[in-house]
Amino acid sequence: MVMSANRGDIEMTLDERKRQILQSIIRDYVETAEPVGSRAVVRKHDLKISAATVRNEMADLEEMGYLEQPHTSAGRIPSERGFRYYVDCMMENENLSEEQMEELRNAITKNVRDLDEVIANVAHFLSQITRYTSFIVVPSIHTSQFRYLQLLPLNPGEALLLLVTDLGLIMHRKIEIPKGVSHQDLENIGALFNNVFANRRLEELRRTDLQVIREELHQRRKIIDTALDAVDLLLQSSHDDRVVISGVLNMLNEPEFKDLDKLRRFLSLIEEENTIKNHLPQSSGESLNISIGQENPDDMKDMSVVMAGYKSFDELGTMGVIGPIRMEYWRAAGTVEAVRMLIKDILS
Amino acid sequence: MVMSANRGDIEMTLDERKRQILQSIIRDYVETAEPVGSRAVVRKHDLKISAATVRNEMADLEEMGYLEQPHTSAGRIPSERGFRYYVDCMMENENLSEEQMEELRNAITKNVRDLDEVIANVAHFLSQITRYTSFIVVPSIHTSQFRYLQLLPLNPGEALLLLVTDLGLIMHRKIEIPKGVSHQDLENIGALFNNVFANRRLEELRRTDLQVIREELHQRRKIIDTALDAVDLLLQSSHDDRVVISGVLNMLNEPEFKDLDKLRRFLSLIEEENTIKNHLPQSSGESLNISIGQENPDDMKDMSVVMAGYKSFDELGTMGVIGPIRMEYWRAAGTVEAVRMLIKDILS
DNA sequence: TGTTAGCACTCATGACCATCGAGTGCTAAC
DNA sequence: GTTAGCACTCGATGGTCATGAGTGCTAACA
Numbered sequence: 172m173v174m175s176a177n178r179g180d181i182e183m184t185l186d187e188r189k190r191q192i193l194q195s196i197i198r199d200y201v202e203t204a205e206p207v208g209s210r211a212v213v214r215k216h217d218l219k220i221s222a223a224t225v226r227n228e229m230a231d232l233e234e235m236g237y238l239e240q241p242h243t244s245a246g247r248i249p250s251e252r253g254f255r256y257y258v259d260c261m262m263e264n265e266n267l268s269e270e271q272m273e274e275l276r277n278a279i280t281k282n283v284r285d286l287d288e289v290i291a292n293v294a295h296f297l298s299q300i301t302r303y304t305s306f307i308v309v310p311s312i313h314t315s316q317f318r319y320l321q322l323l324p325l326n327p328g329e330a331l332l333l334l335v336t337d338l339g340l341i342m343h344r345k346i347e348i349p350k351g352v353s354h355q356d357l358e359n360i361g362a363l364f365n366n367v368f369a370n371r372r373l374e375e376l377r378r379t380d381l382q383v384i385r386e387e388l389h390q391r392r393k394i395i396d397t398a399l400d401a402v403d404l405l406l407q408s409s410h411d412d413r414v415v416i417s418g419v420l421n422m423l424n425e426p427e428f429k430d431l432d433k434l435r436r437f438l439s440l441i442e443e444e445n446t447i448k449n450h451l452p453q454s455s456g457e458s459l460n461i462s463i464g465q466e467n468p469d470d471m472k473d474m475s476v477v478m479a480g481y482k483s484f485d486e487l488g489t490m491g492v493i494g495p496i497r498m499e500y501w502r503a504a505g506t507v508e509a510v511r512m513l514i515k516d517i518l519s
Numbered sequence: 520m521v522m523s524a525n526r527g528d529i530e531m532t533l534d535e536r537k538r539q540i541l542q543s544i545i546r547d548y549v550e551t552a553e554p555v556g557s558r559a560v561v562r563k564h565d566l567k568i569s570a571a572t573v574r575n576e577m578a579d580l581e582e583m584g585y586l587e588q589p590h591t592s593a594g595r596i597p598s599e600r601g602f603r604y605y606v607d608c609m610m611e612n613e614n615l616s617e618e619q620m621e622e623l624r625n626a627i628t629k630n631v632r633d634l635d636e637v638i639a640n641v642a643h644f645l646s647q648i649t650r651y652t653s654f655i656v657v658p659s660i661h662t663s664q665f666r667y668l669q670l671l672p673l674n675p676g677e678a679l680l681l682l683v684t685d686l687g688l689i690m691h692r693k694i695e696i697p698k699g700v701s702h703q704d705l706e707n708i709g710a711l712f713n714n715v716f717a718n719r720r721l722e723e724l725r726r727t728d729l730q731v732i733r734e735e736l737h738q739r740r741k742i743i744d745t746a747l748d749a750v751d752l753l754l755q756s757s758h759d760d761r762v763v764i765s766g767v768l769n770m771l772n773e774p775e776f777k778d779l780d781k782l783r784r785f786l787s788l789i790e791e792e793n794t795i796k797n798h799l800p801q802s803s804g805e806s807l808n809i810s811i812g813q814e815n816p817d818d819m820k821d822m823s824v825v826m827a828g829y830k831s832f833d834e835l836g837t838m839g840v841i842g843p844i845r846m847e848y849w850r851a852a853g854t855v856e857a858v859r860m861l862i863k864d865i866l867s
Numbered sequence: 868t869g870t871t872a873g874c875a876c877t878c879a880t881g882a883c884c885a886t887c888g889a890g891t892g893c894t895a896a897c
Numbered sequence: 898g899t900t901a902g903c904a905c906t907c908g909a910t911g912g913t914c915a916t917g918a919g920t921g922c923t924a925a926c927a
Contacts, residue, residue, distance in 0.1 A: 208919050221871050226920070244877040244919050323667055323683060331683060335671060420790050423783050435771050442768050556890050569900050574891065592890050592906045 190261060191218070192228050193237055197249045197257050201497050204426045206246030251464040251496060254475075258461050264505035271300060275513060290415050293490070293510060298418020300506045303494035304441070306478075308448050309413040310486035320364040322357040324348075330357060412488075414444045427495045433473065440470055454480045454489045457515070459508050464496045477503040479511040483518065538609060539566070540576050541585055545597045545605050549845050552774045554594030599812040599844060602823075606809050612853035619648060623861060638763050641838070641858060646766020648854045651842035652789070654826075656796050657761040658834030668712040670705040672696075678705060760836075762792045775843040781821065788818055802828045802837045805863070807856050812844045825851040827859040831866065 185193065195216045199207045209225040212218065218225070229247050232238045237253035240246075249257070267275065278292035290307055297305035319335040330348045348357070419441060428434045441447050450470045452462040457480040465472050475498045478491025490510065492503050533541065543564045547555045557573040560566065566573070577595050580586045585601035588594075597605070615623065626640035638655055645653035667683040678696045696705070767789060776782045789795050798818045800810040805828040813820050823846045826839025838858065840851050 206919090210919080222919095223871050223873095223921095224869085227870085230921080240920085242878060243921090245879075246919065318673060319671055321669075325666060325683075333681070335673075335679060420783070420786055423779065423786065429779065431771065431777065435768070438768055438771065554890090558890080570890095571892095571900050571902095572898085575899090578892080588891090590907065591892090593908075594890065 185256075185260075188220070189228055189232060191216070192225055193232060193249070193253060193257065194261060196229075196238065196247055197253065200248050201499055204497055206241055206248050208246035211246065251466075254463050254496065254500070255466075258463070258500050258504075262501050262504070264508055265499075265501040266505055267300070267509045272509065275509065279513060279517065291417070293514075294415045294417035297490065297492055297506060297510060298421060301492045301494070301499070301503045302418070302421045302424070303492040303498065303503065304416065304418045304422055305490070305492045306417075306441075306447060306451070307415045307490040308451075308488050309415065310483060310488045311412050317368045319361075320368065321361045322348075324354050324357060412445075412448060414448055416441050416444055416447070422494075425495045425497075427473075427497065436470070437474070448489075451478070451489070452476055454478060454487070456480055457482060457487075457511070459504060459511065460491075461500060461504065475500070477507050479507050481511055481514045481518075533604075533608075536568070537576055537580060539564075540573055541580060541597070541601060541605065542609060544577075544586065544595055545601065548596050549847055552845055554589055554596050556594035559594065599814075602811050602844065602848070603814075606811070606848050606852075610849050610852070612856055613847075613849045614853055615648070615857045620857065623857065627861060627865065639765070641862075642763045642765035645838065645840055645854060645858060646769060649840045649842070649847070649851045650766070650769045650772070651840040651846065651851060652764065652766045652770055653838070653840045654765075654789075654795060654799070655763045655838040656799075656836050657763065658831060658836045659760050665716040667709075668716065669709045670696075672702050672705060760796060762796055764789055764792055764795070770842075773843045773845075775821075775845065784818070785822070796837075799826070799837070800824055802826060802835070804828055805830060805835075805859070807852060807859065808839075809848060809852065823848070825855050827855050829859055829862045829866075 192212060195212045195218075196207045199211060199215060209222040209229060212225050213220065213222050229238060232253075233240060233247065237250055237256055238247040239250045239253075241248065275293075275296055278296045279289055290309060294305050294307050297307075317334070317336060319333065321333040321335075323331045323333065325331050325345070328347060328350070330346055332344050332346050334343070419438070422428050422434070422437060428437065440450055450468050452460070452467050452471075454460055459477070459479045462476045462478075464475060467474065467476060471493070473496065474493055475496050476491055476493050477498070477500065478489050480487050480489050482488075491507050494503065540560060543560045543566075544555045547559060547563060557570040557577060560573050561568065561570050577586060580601075581588060581595065585598055585604055586595040587598045587601075589596065623641075623644055626644045627637055638657060642653050642655050645655075665682075665684060667681065669679075669681040669683075671679045671681065673679050673693070676695060676698070678694055680692050680694050682691070767786070770776050770782070770785060776785065788798060798816050800808070800815050800819075802808060807825070807827045810824045810826075812823060815822065815824060819841070821844065822841055823844050824839055824841050825846070825848065826837050828835050828837050830836075839855050842851065
């Protein structure tokens with residue numbers, strides 16, 4: 172079931188008719204982005220009650236805080252609290268069709284070259300199916316294990332430092348080598364590293380081992396130092412989580428982004444892909460998490476986020492979609508959940 | 520001097536006063552995005568003639584096609600032809616300030632980890648200084664030379680195929696290895712590749728050599744085939760030029776993009792970074808090139824592009840900025856030119 | 868007691884219109 | 898050739914009004 176953020180303890184007791192009316196209003200409003208009137212509710216959903224009755228119920232729902240009226244004599248729109256109630260107590264995730272599942276499986280498993288491509292594929296899938304903007308936060312690779320370090324001579328005075336992990340991830344950096352260091356030296360140094368580091372986690376590397384090596388080898392001081400510094404830099408640069416974003420353009424179809432200012436704020440939020448993860452709501456473990464409007468951190472209070480965590484080699488990543496508050500939560504939740512499950516299956 | 524695209528052979532003969540008026544209108548219009556009236560011209564630029572005179576001249580300029588009138592009783596705006604004349608015959612590039620030059624030099628040379636970072640820095644610099652959207656097309660690396668191929672065992676049944684070029688660029692791919700292939704085998708195979716490929720250009724690799732190796736080695740057929748296929752795939756995937764884009768957000772400040780449709784078209788143009796290079800005007804060698812409105816390929820006919828080629832290891836890349844037709848060409852041209860020169864200096 | 872029909876009321880929206888003013892083109896005088 | 902003057906154009910602005918969707922309330926009804 173859906174994890175509720177559950178701010179402002181929501182009354183769970185709505186009679187069936189109120190629930191039905193709330194649902195109708197939410198579905199209509201999400202579809203049209205216009206306030207929904209009492210007549211529209213009875214007409215569209217073939218309710219066996221009159222518009223006047225619906226009006227009474229709507230007044231009640233407004234009183235309870237689930238609906239809002241932009242102005243007298245307009246229809247009602249769901250409040251954020253209304254969406255929250257719907258999401259927590261009424262919604263059923265919309266399942267992907269068989270073709271969509273197939274598409275998803277292909278995106279993850281078929282003909283992919285490397286991890287980066289899988290991630291890009293999944294992000295694209297998410298944004299394409301939900302028609303919102305998707306994001307994937309890829310945890311940094313601290314916990315992957317060291318496999319090789321190699322120093323390959325490139326050109327005179329230059330060598331390539333290669334660091335390979337058990338996942339086949341590679342970090343590399345060009346370094347300068349002082350004169351008088353032979354190819355054999357480079358190989359020896361590589362071997363030394365490999366001995367000391369074998370099967371260690373990357374995050375452990377940074378602590379003391381570098382120092383150990385430094386002390387262990389006094390001759391060839393200069394080149395070793397260079398190599399060590401380079402390794403240190405590599406590890407540093409791999410420290411940040413990566414963020415992949417897809418489907419920004421989808422937002423332009425949402426009427427809420429007709430407002431240029433709102434659009435600009437959204438785009439600057441995601442322009443630097445790395446900053447966005449500071450603005451995302453806290454993820455809670457691997458479960459599905461829906462964060463609506465004001466429930467979000469500062470710069471996203473006029474949007475909603477449907478996201479889930481996933482475990483990748485012991486690190487927790489997140490992925491999900493960002494859309495307007497007037498979001499098709501059922502579809503977004505269904506899609507994110509499907510992706511989460513599939514990833515979980517595959518990684519275990 | 521600026522290369523002229525020179526469609527529609529432009530009359531070079533405008534008397535000094537007309538030139539001055541045209542210039543005033545262009546500067547004002549670029550700044551305000553509003554039609555410029557005769558009064559505004561004399562006032563703003565302290566001309567020693569009356570508004571009525573300016574009106575006469577403006578009527579002439581309109582007749583010649585350098586100005587347009589959105590409607591009677593509005594001021595004039597420069598036509599694309601007007602901009603073209605200005606760019607070809609009147610404009611002087613605006614030079615970067617000393618601080619900006621310093622910033623540029625830092626972006627390219629200081630504390631950069633690798634080529635990717637330099638490119639990102641330059642793109643960022645371009646968009647930041649010009650306040651338009653910048654792009655850099657990085658040519659594929661066909662002509663770089665083969666240095667190493669290595670097969671590193673990762674986990675049982677898995678190995679990492681590494682391809683290193685003289686520039687320290689790396690391509691890698693995880694491959695499966697059949698049972699019964701030892702580490703020593705992998706090393707031998709790597710050595711074989713290295714012998715055959717040593718110091719060859721990557722683009723040559725794809726032709727016949729793969730076949731040669733295949734024939735040369737009948738034992739260990741399976742693993743070799745896998746490796747060869749992987750190499751082939753790697754080369755294929757490095758076939759496309761990379762495109763880096765920066766400063767998309769700047770466009771939102773341009774009033775021409777208040778129009779949501781125009782904005783959407785622009786964003787979809789650059790959403791997939793790789794598609795944009797099909798829409799860019801043809802670059803002509805390494806010189807500065809300005810392409811205005813209709814002079815552009817289909818999807819960019821309501822924008823302008825200021826770009827230059829640059830040579831990187833014998834391959835031609837391009838970089839530049841995209842902006843509205845109402846562009847500060849002098850600033851864009853100055854900035855792109857400065858970057859071009861600096862890159863040229865550094866690469867030689 | 869819950870439901871419904873009826874009706875007066877509200878308010879956003881869009882059409883219509885008068886006004887205003889920036890800017891032009893033209894003419895006649897300098 | 899230049900300029901002052903003037904009538905004219907046309908978009909922008911703002912006010913008025915009719916329209917219609919939608920409400921809340923009241924009274925009648927089951």
